[in-house]
Amino acid sequence: MATAMLTCSCCLRFKYSPEEIEQRHKSQQIDRMIERERQSLRRQVKLLLLGAGESGKSTFLKQMRIIHGLRFEPEVVREYQQIIYQNVVRGVRVLVDARNKLGIPWEHESNAHAGEMVLRSDPNNFIEPVPFTRLCPSLQALWNDSGIKTAFQRRSEYQLSDSVGYFLDNLPRISRLEWTPSNQDILHARRATKGVVECVIPIRGVPFRFVDVGGQRSQRRKWFQCFDSVTSILFLVSSSEFDQVLLEDRRTNRLEESRNVFDTIVNHLAFGNVSTILFLNKTDLLLEKVRSGLSDIRNHFPQFSGNPSEPTDVQTFILSLFSSVVKRRRRSGAFGGREGEERTQPLFHHFTTAVDTENIKVVFGAVRDTILRRNLEALMLQ
Numbered sequence: 001m002a003t004a005m006l007t008c009s010c011c012l013r014f015k016y017s018p019e020e021i022e023q024r025h026k027s028q029q030i031d032r033m034i035e036r037e038r039q040s041l042r043r044q045v046k047l048l049l050l051g052a053g054e055s056g057k058s059t060f061l062k063q064m065r066i067i068h069g070l071r072f073e074p075e076v077v078r079e080y081q082q083i084i085y086q087n088v089v090r091g092v093r094v095l096v097d098a099r100n101k102l103g104i105p106w107e108h109e110s111n112a113h114a115g116e117m118v119l120r121s122d123p124n125n126f127i128e129p130v131p132f133t134r135l136c137p138s139l140q141a142l143w144n145d146s147g148i149k150t151a152f153q154r155r156s157e158y159q160l161s162d163s164v165g166y167f168l169d170n171l172p173r174i175s176r177l178e179w180t181p182s183n184q185d186i187l188h189a190r191r192a193t194k195g196v197v198e199c200v201i202p203i204r205g206v207p208f209r210f211v212d213v214g215g216q217r218s219q220r221r222k223w224f225q226c227f228d229s230v231t232s233i234l235f236l237v238s239s240s241e242f243d244q245v246l247l248e249d250r251r252t253n254r255l256e257e258s259r260n261v262f263d264t265i266v267n268h269l270a271f272g273n274v275s276t277i278l279f280l281n282k283t284d285l286l287l288e289k290v291r292s293g294l295s296d297i298r299n300h301f302p303q304f305s306g307n308p309s310e311p312t313d314v315q316t317f318i319l320s321l322f323s324s325v326v327k328r329r330r331r332s333g334a335f336g337g338r339e340g341e342e343r344t345q346p347l348f349h350h351f352t353t354a355v356d357t358e359n360i361k362v363v364f365g366a367v368r369d370t371i372l373r374r375n376l377e378a379l380m381l382q
């Protein structure tokens with residue numbers, strides 16, 4: 001290799017061999033790429049979706065896709081179709097079993113046979129359209145029976161997924177061979193999240209990384225791996241669950257569990273400078289429950305002093321259950337506030353219905369603007 005050693009001060013470029021020049025060029029390119037990556041990571045917004053099982057985290061993420069124009073691919077829609085078939089068959093099995101155990105009589109004794117048949121069947125045998133649609137007349141007859149309807153009304157006494165009523169009300173449509181799930185059907189499809197699911201959606205030119213985790217007890221140990229560089233926590237609570245117990249132990253009140261999880265998160269040291277936004281979700285189901293008079297919150301929360309059939313009283317009480325656990329503590333200077341100043345974390349809240357696209361559009365619009373503004377402020381401080 002011939003090195004050009006012409007070290008004349010005005011011709012410094014001759015100091016390097018062509019290979020060295022090539023290498024320097026490559027390394028500069030790499031530096032520029034790293035810098036671009038760093039800039040994009042600095043700009044990136046990371047939103048952590050947290051909350052107990054069935055609070056609506058994955059439904060919220062589905063809404064983010066819908067609202068920002070990301071289509072569900074045909075194979076994903078097909079997968080949801082199978083999930084919905086399973087949701088329906090499993091749901092009817094639970095209802096028939098509950099009717100038996102609660103000792104509720106059949107309206108039509110002739111449905112006893114269909115009930116037995118559904119109880120003995122394996123839901124995995126009905127994930128294709130043909131076998132599912134063949135089963136539908138029996139499912140419909142069962143759903144029409146007032147014995148099953150009474151068991152459905154008493155669903156807070158056992159474990160029934162919240163979307164079963166929606167799918168059974170829509171059975172005439174779902175039972176058609178040519179049916180494929182609409183966005184609304186997909187929003188109601190229930191599959192518990194296992195592990196961590198990430199989705200990056202560009203919003204107003206800024207990459208928003210949504211991190212969705214499983215909320216059931218066995219899944220929560222996986223949360224800690226996501227705690228790095230979080231911009232905001234979106235904490236979801238199923239506000240309608242004040243009269244229900246956990247699927248995991250069938251003992252603990254679901255709202256109590258949710259509040260304990262919230263306490264751990266909102267007061268966690270790792271989130272000293274992270275804003276938390278509380279979504280009191282399932283407003284539609286809460287209103288239905290409170291207005292129906294079928295359930296009285298005082299039986300589960302004796303400290304409730306408002307009017308139990310007034311939805312805003314119940315909502316205000318549930319909000320106070322959560323806001324009261326936020327502890328005061330010292331903060332570092334980031335995100336406003338003076339270094340070492342003692343104050344509570346800012347807690348924003350919204351009453352949401354995650355299956356309602358218009359509602360989530362409005363709520364997320366406000367959340368997005370706050371996050372983008374704070375993100376910009378934080379970037380300018382760096």
Ligand SMILES: Nc1nc2c(ncn2[C@@H]2O[C@H](COP(=O)(O)OP(=O)(O)OP(=O)(O)O)[C@@H](O)[C@H]2O)c(=O)[nH]1
Nearest residue numbers: 053054055056057058059188190193215282353354
């Ligand atoms: N009616 C109604 N149903 C909702 C609402 N939010 C979620 N759901 C339904 O509730 C069920 C549970 O919602 P998911 O989004 O799967 O809950 P999750 O928090 O992701 O649950 P895990 O993955 O187990 O942690 C689904 O069937 C949703 O369609 C709501 O606001 N109203």
Ligand SMILES: [Mg+2]
Nearest residue numbers: 057058192193
């Ligand atoms: Mg989920």
